[in-house]
Amino acid sequence: MSGSASSGYSEQGKPLESCARDAGLDSPRFESTGAIGCPFPCSSCGKEISERFIMKVVGKFWHQDCLKCSVCGCRLTTSLFEKHGAFFCREDYLRKFGVDNQCSGCFEAIQASELVMRSSSHVYHVRCFCCFHCRKGLNTGDRYVISGNRLLCEADYEGMLLSSRLSYYFSSYEPSGMDKHPRSNPAASY
Template identity: 30%
Template sequence: MSTNVGLYIGSCGRCREAVHAGSSACQALGKLFHSACFTCTECGRGLTGEPFYLVSGRIYCDKDFLRSVVQPTPEVCGGCGLSIPDTVLQARGRSYHPSCFRCPTCRRALEGLPFSVGPDGQPYCLRDYHRRWAARCAACLEPICPLPGSKETTRIVISDRSYHVECYDRQVNHV
């Protein structure tokens, strides 16, 4: 008794089994495939006669190519740890939801605002950064901060003690 198997024409580029003439097969990427083996890596949809994409040895249908390869995986927020599906704020080499990039002291959103990173690695609004991390005046014990609207400040340092210019002047004039 003979089986109705056609002439051997090659082996499948995926499963390596024989492909016979008359069986459902296709040629792609310079190889022969059983039609059932020539499928999308992601969804398994048959790609015989369909557009496909080859990326790093993996075959994708057009839908999965756009979803998996072209669109990168969502960023993960450095503040809350959840994925960021839309607007990504990049700061300090990390990604954030705009609403999660906040000063840890006052909880004010820092998107679009100047900020400083404290020694603890956290971003602070300038007001809280200076209140918490700025040098303190040895005379009045207040932080030495820029005046409102200014980005710089001047301090006098003598023997590892910092002074506001005005406090140092008062100190010197009263000696």
């Protein structure tokens, strides 16, 4: 079987652009070329692809049996991940490049596929990115304070700050002549 890329047509007279479009530009899945023998060499083995089904990934064409995970060798038929020119199945990609962080809120593992919220060096599950005191969820743009690993919304932080100032003030202030004993209830003593 012969075909010339410079001619712009497959051996069956079908335009090469049509073969490429039919080959699946959007996802790494099997697509029918509509014709047998579109003259695309396989990016893995280099042989011409003569099957009816081919795959196009990252602008290159592959035999359906040649597109494999670079770690475990499984065929990549439904989805794949690409990094530095190598292809991976989901499991191997997550194992190799996934983020194995621990949530600063609940201290449980964060899976690489989970959405997270980051603040400074802290990483949180989205559900754990909330005020420690009132449990109100914090959103991007909200003002908050991190105390240890605990998040405090602005309102609770200001309330705690005021409370600590007041307790400091009253613990250090003792007017002269004040009785240091607890007050008694005069009605209760009768």
